[in-house]
Amino acid sequence: MKYSIGIDIGGTNTVFGLVSEKGNIKAINKISTKGYKSFDDYLDEIVDNVIKFYKEVSNTTVEIIGVGIGAPNGNYYKGVIDNAPNLEFKGVLEVRHLLEVKLSQKGYCINVALTNDANAAAMGEMIYGKGKGVKNFIMITLGTGVGSGIVVDGKLVYGSTGFAGEVGHTIIEEQGRQCNCGRKGCVERYCSATGFVLTALEKLKNSSEKSILREYAEDEITGALIYDCALKGDKLCLDVYDYTAKMLAIGLANATAITSPEKIFLFGGLSRSGDLLLNPLRKYFETYVFDVFKNSVSIELSGLKDDDAAILGAAALCFNK
Amino acid sequence: MKYSIGIDIGGTNTVFGLVSEKGNIKAINKISTKGYKSFDDYLDEIVDNVIKFYKEVSNTTVEIIGVGIGAPNGNYYKGVIDNAPNLEFKGVLEVRHLLEVKLSQKGYCINVALTNDANAAAMGEMIYGKGKGVKNFIMITLGTGVGSGIVVDGKLVYGSTGFAGEVGHTIIEEQGRQCNCGRKGCVERYCSATGFVLTALEKLKNSSEKSILREYAEDEITGALIYDCALKGDKLCLDVYDYTAKMLAIGLANATAITSPEKIFLFGGLSRSGDLLLNPLRKYFETYVFDVFKNSVSIELSGLKDDDAAILGAAALCFNK
Numbered sequence: 001m002k003y004s005i006g007i008d009i010g011g012t013n014t015v016f017g018l019v020s021e022k023g024n025i026k027a028i029n030k031i032s033t034k035g036y037k038s039f040d041d042y043l044d045e046i047v048d049n050v051i052k053f054y055k056e057v058s059n060t061t062v063e064i065i066g067v068g069i070g071a072p073n074g075n076y077y078k079g080v081i082d083n084a085p086n087l088e089f090k091g092v093l094e095v096r097h098l099l100e101v102k103l104s105q106k107g108y109c110i111n112v113a114l115t116n117d118a119n120a121a122a123m124g125e126m127i128y129g130k131g132k133g134v135k136n137f138i139m140i141t142l143g144t145g146v147g148s149g150i151v152v153d154g155k156l157v158y159g160s161t162g163f164a165g166e167v168g169h170t171i172i173e174e175q176g177r178q179c180n181c182g183r184k185g186c187v188e189r190y191c192s193a194t195g196f197v198l199t200a201l202e203k204l205k206n207s208s209e210k211s212i213l214r215e216y217a218e219d220e221i222t223g224a225l226i227y228d229c230a231l232k233g234d235k236l237c238l239d240v241y242d243y244t245a246k247m248l249a250i251g252l253a254n255a256t257a258i259t260s261p262e263k264i265f266l267f268g269g270l271s272r273s274g275d276l277l278l279n280p281l282r283k284y285f286e287t288y289v290f291d292v293f294k295n296s297v298s299i300e301l302s303g304l305k306d307d308d309a310a311i312l313g314a315a316a317l318c319f320n321k
Numbered sequence: 322m323k324y325s326i327g328i329d330i331g332g333t334n335t336v337f338g339l340v341s342e343k344g345n346i347k348a349i350n351k352i353s354t355k356g357y358k359s360f361d362d363y364l365d366e367i368v369d370n371v372i373k374f375y376k377e378v379s380n381t382t383v384e385i386i387g388v389g390i391g392a393p394n395g396n397y398y399k400g401v402i403d404n405a406p407n408l409e410f411k412g413v414l415e416v417r418h419l420l421e422v423k424l425s426q427k428g429y430c431i432n433v434a435l436t437n438d439a440n441a442a443a444m445g446e447m448i449y450g451k452g453k454g455v456k457n458f459i460m461i462t463l464g465t466g467v468g469s470g471i472v473v474d475g476k477l478v479y480g481s482t483g484f485a486g487e488v489g490h491t492i493i494e495e496q497g498r499q500c501n502c503g504r505k506g507c508v509e510r511y512c513s514a515t516g517f518v519l520t521a522l523e524k525l526k527n528s529s530e531k532s533i534l535r536e537y538a539e540d541e542i543t544g545a546l547i548y549d550c551a552l553k554g555d556k557l558c559l560d561v562y563d564y565t566a567k568m569l570a571i572g573l574a575n576a577t578a579i580t581s582p583e584k585i586f587l588f589g590g591l592s593r594s595g596d597l598l599l600n601p602l603r604k605y606f607e608t609y610v611f612d613v614f615k616n617s618v619s620i621e622l623s624g625l626k627d628d629d630a631a632i633l634g635a636a637a638l639c640f641n642k
Contacts, residue, residue: 136481159581160457161617169611170575254491258579260480290490
């Protein structure tokens with residue numbers, strides 16, 4: 001049976017999964033991403049873990065067809081991690097090439113594929129989730145940032161640079177909030193976890209509306225707290241969802257005008273709020289989307305489980321090459 | 322030698338061209354799009370003209386492989402013209418199907434393909450223009466409206482509806498100018514011929530700056546006049562170009578974040594202003610585009626001649642099927 005090894009490189013941990021073509025995770029393993037003397041030492045640790053999987057299945061019917069990696073700022077074409085702010089290792093990291101060399105030096109001739117987290121998530125959705133058979137869709141990952149992977153005609157869009165699919169960094173308000181990227185008014189600055197909390201802080205400051213949030217210090221106000229208060233019917237918190245949904249809707253309407261997806265899947269962070277976000281989002285989307293696309297796009301929650309998605313997405317890279 | 326028949330359906334005229342695989346226009350013909358008793362009569366006229374081309378080449382080495390049509394609101398998947406505001410014929414027009422039936426009834430079994438003007442222009446650029454060999458590019462048509470055709474990985478993006486590629490109707494200013502589409506702040510409302518003139522009128526009204534334009538009545542102010550005055554160094558007119566370039570740059574930066582093109586080609590209307598538009602556009606584009614795409618996109622004028630582009634684009638549909 002065909003398997004691949006999916007590796008999810010995060011700022012804190014690196015997780016390995018042995019994943020079947022059908023999406024069953026046969027084995028899982030975790031190492032730290034931090035505390036190595038050098039990037040080379042970290043890669044050696046990855047190599048050891050990959051080989052461990054190979055040895056475990058050596059006398060079985062399992063055939064491992066490759067290694068897929070999802071990583072922050074991963075570039076599919078170049079196989080590099082390009083200046084990822086959340087990793088200890090800086091600069092341009094030649095992950096794919098170095099891993100292939102190190103593995104072959106140990107007698108394992110294995111293809112390695114690498115892409116960024118959001119593209120991996122889109123790939124996971126396409127192969128194992130609700131994206132199966134959907135030729136045009138957009139996967140939006142709502143987390144610390146807002147990432148996206150865009151599928152056109154059954155293929156992930158990488159574009160000329162390998163970095164296509166940055167819905168989070170489209171500008172929806174030219175003189176809007178200052179984004180970490182140096183520009184103003186990016187979707188990410190309104191719809192990420194940070195942006196969501198920022199909206200609440202702004203509303204607390206700029207209105208005198210009653211809210212449970214006023215019982216908390218500024219640094220105690222988190223996405224989870226806003227969610228809890230919204231569930232209790234706190235008007236200000238419901239307004240935070242409304243504004244977030246509106247800004248995300250504009251970003252998604254613009255992306256739709258460009259690639260005309262059949263579905264948009266939401267994953268991670270804010271998407272866990274379910275209908276609190278989905279209901280206003282769908283309403284605003286139909287308001288802001290260009291006429292010819294009205295009622296043509298279904299906005300849904302991802303079909304991938306939070307815990308498995310990154311591994312499945314990385315592993316899926318090998319099954320979709 | 323392989324040829325196809327390109328048909329450009331415009332509000333006023335319908336133009337036919339017999340185009341070789343290499344882009345040579347061997348014959349050209351024109352009929353009115355207006356004044357027919359019925360849509361059926363108009364289609365009969367098209368059929369007669371198509372058959373005329375077939376008869377002309379019947380004893381030569383020319384092989385006609387199909388008919389390609391570029392039309393306002395043309396839908397590639399359905400082969401229909403969908404409620405085009407500029408045509409006398411209203412509703413959903415089954416152009417492809419009806420033409421194929423009518424042609425086959427006269428003994429000509431011919432494949433017909435249809436798409437919208439901007440997609441046809443992109444196809445023309447890809448097959449005959451500067452888009453040759455460029456796997457990812459965006460074609461922007463600046464005219465009465467702002468259209469676009471988007472090429473990803475060597476293929477035109479149609480999306481799930483067939484209407485993908487509406488950069489002109491992405492929103493760049495939520496509370497911006499009222500657009501004809503019913504929404505506010507669309508790129509088209511700033512960068513079309515109408516939007517360009519509107520910017521001039523706004524600047525005249527909202528400032529007391531000297532300008533040659535002040536010697537003219539409001540309804541005498543056209544794109545051509547603004548161009549002439551800008552060439553003479555009229556500051557207000559140069560500012561009109563600057564503002565138009567800035568708004569277009571935001572739209573193009575957003576589209577770039579989604580599909581990461583290697584090139585963006587400008588065609589028609591405002592693009593004829595050349596450096597007056599290009600210089601500020603390139604500057605603003607680098608300001609507004611997300612970091613990873615900086616210096617990765619070349620913005621250029623289209624490689625197609627204005628007069629031939631629509632015919633070439635329509636004909637190209639057959640060569641890229």
